[in-house]
Amino acid sequence: MLKEYITKKCHLTLPERRLLQKLNAKRISNTEIAKLLDKNRSTIGRELNNPKNLEYVRIVRYRITTVKKMYNADKAHKNYIKNKKKCGAKFAHSKFPKALEEIEKRFFNSGNTAKTRYSLDATIGRMKYEGIPVFTSKTMYNYIEKGNITKITKFDLPRILGRKRNKKKIDKTNKRVLGTSIEQRPERINNREEFGHFEGDCIVDAQHNAFLTKTERLSRLFVIRRLEKHDSISVEKVEAELKNKFFELSCTYDNGSEFYKRAEHDSENFMSYFTHPSSPYEKGSDENNNGNARRYWPKGTDLANISDKEIRRVEDHINNMPRKILGYKTAREVYNEELEKLQKTFAQVA
Numbered sequence: 001m002l003k004e005y006i007t008k009k010c011h012l013t014l015p016e017r018r019l020l021q022k023l024n025a026k027r028i029s030n031t032e033i034a035k036l037l038d039k040n041r042s043t044i045g046r047e048l049n050n051p052k053n054l055e056y057v058r059i060v061r062y063r064i065t066t067v068k069k070m071y072n073a074d075k076a077h078k079n080y081i082k083n084k085k086k087c088g089a090k091f092a093h094s095k096f097p098k099a100l101e102e103i104e105k106r107f108f109n110s111g112n113t114a115k116t117r118y119s120l121d122a123t124i125g126r127m128k129y130e131g132i133p134v135f136t137s138k139t140m141y142n143y144i145e146k147g148n149i150t151k152i153t154k155f156d157l158p159r160i161l162g163r164k165r166n167k168k169k170i171d172k173t174n175k176r177v178l179g180t181s182i183e184q185r186p187e188r189i190n191n192r193e194e195f196g197h198f199e200g201d202c203i204v205d206a207q208h209n210a211f212l213t214k215t216e217r218l219s220r221l222f223v224i225r226r227l228e229k230h231d232s233i234s235v236e237k238v239e240a241e242l243k244n245k246f247f248e249l250s251c252t253y254d255n256g257s258e259f260y261k262r263a264e265h266d267s268e269n270f271m272s273y274f275t276h277p278s279s280p281y282e283k284g285s286d287e288n289n290n291g292n293a294r295r296y297w298p299k300g301t302d303l304a305n306i307s308d309k310e311i312r313r314v315e316d317h318i319n320n321m322p323r324k325i326l327g328y329k330t331a332r333e334v335y336n337e338e339l340e341k342l343q344k345t346f347a348q349v350a
Contacts, residue, residue, distance in 0.1 A: 012039070012047060012080070017073035024048060024071050047071070052079050092135035093143070099134045100143075102127065104151050111317070114156045115295035118321050126322035129329065178255055178274050179263025182282055185273045189250060192218045195338040196249040199286035202258060203293060204230055209303040210258075211311070212238050213293065214251065215286040219335035220323060222289040224315045226308065232261045239265075247342060252283050292318045 012020070016037055023033045030048065034041040047053060053076035054069040093100040103123055111117035121137040128134060143149040144157070189197045197217045203224075204210045210230035214223040223242065227234040235258045242248070250271040253259040262272040275282040296314050297306065319332040326334050 014077045021073040092139045122322040125328035182273045196247045198251040199283035200253045205303045220331040221335040222318045
């Protein structure tokens with residue numbers, strides 16, 4: 001009869017506790033109860049002697065009423081469940097009580113909308129770079145998944161869902177040869193070992209208003225300039241202005257007609273390279289920065305209405321964003337460091 005109530009587990013179940021209550025009321029010894037329940041005698045002793053498991057009971061015997069503390073199975077089981085919830089590893093944010101608050105503050109202050117804010121990884125990585133004690137970004141994403149821990153929700157993370165890849169095979173044979181193919185680009189450029197190599201592209205709207213965008217491959221510095229028209233003449237005019245402002249040894253473009261004059265400027269000091277058709281990943285740094293810019297100017301935005309001040313603001317915001325690939329430094333910081341190295345080298349040569 002007792003077997004249906006008894007388990008081989010160390011912890012007592014509710015049926016076992018209720019049986020323990022009945023046996024204890026009959027004044028059976030702890031040793032006997034332990035044998036009957038197939039538990040250790042110490043387990044029974046701790047269970048019965050825990051003051052939190054006891055309850056006052058009225059006992060009437062020979063018309064004499066007495067009040068005595070007795071073991072209560074239901075109360076003991078509630079205490080067991082409550083204590084069991086406290087077991088296990090503690091949340092990481094309990095080790096760094098101010099870290100969660102600081103992450104939320106920095107995250108929400110990094111932009112006005114979900115699309116324009118820095119990523120959680122960039123926020124947390126920058127805090128580590130600054131020497132602030134903080135848990136990992138994976139832990140933070142787990143908190144968001146669980147809910148009720150942080151103010152940040154999935155709706156604040158527009159990039160949390162992956163994009164489907166186009167599996168359709170594309171012919172990558174160049175139908176229009178504008179200049180030197182990316183296949184001939186030296187390894188020192190491909191590996192980002194040398195400073196001063198850029199990638200170029202355009203952001204265009206439905207009315208053919210356009211911005212020329214360029215990204216320095218080593219530092220990821222992003223440059224945005226307005227074009228008068230989406231054509232080669234406007235591109236050449238802006239490129240001439242940028243040449244006087246930035247140290248540029250090469251630039252990689254796609255095969256758009258607006259870049260067809262770029263190869264004319266090839267020399268010992270500057271080279272233009274051109275990607276394969278339908279291969280935006282071959283100039284992925286600029287494509288990524290264009291994606292960051294599109295957070296502010298989604299497709300359908302009339303670029304003619306964007307002021308120069310707004311262009312500079314977006315450019316600065318992207319260049320001051322901490323990046324994991326740069327050890328959570330910003331593109332601006334890395335660019336300035338490389339520029340200082342270059343100036344020292346020139347000074348030594350002179």
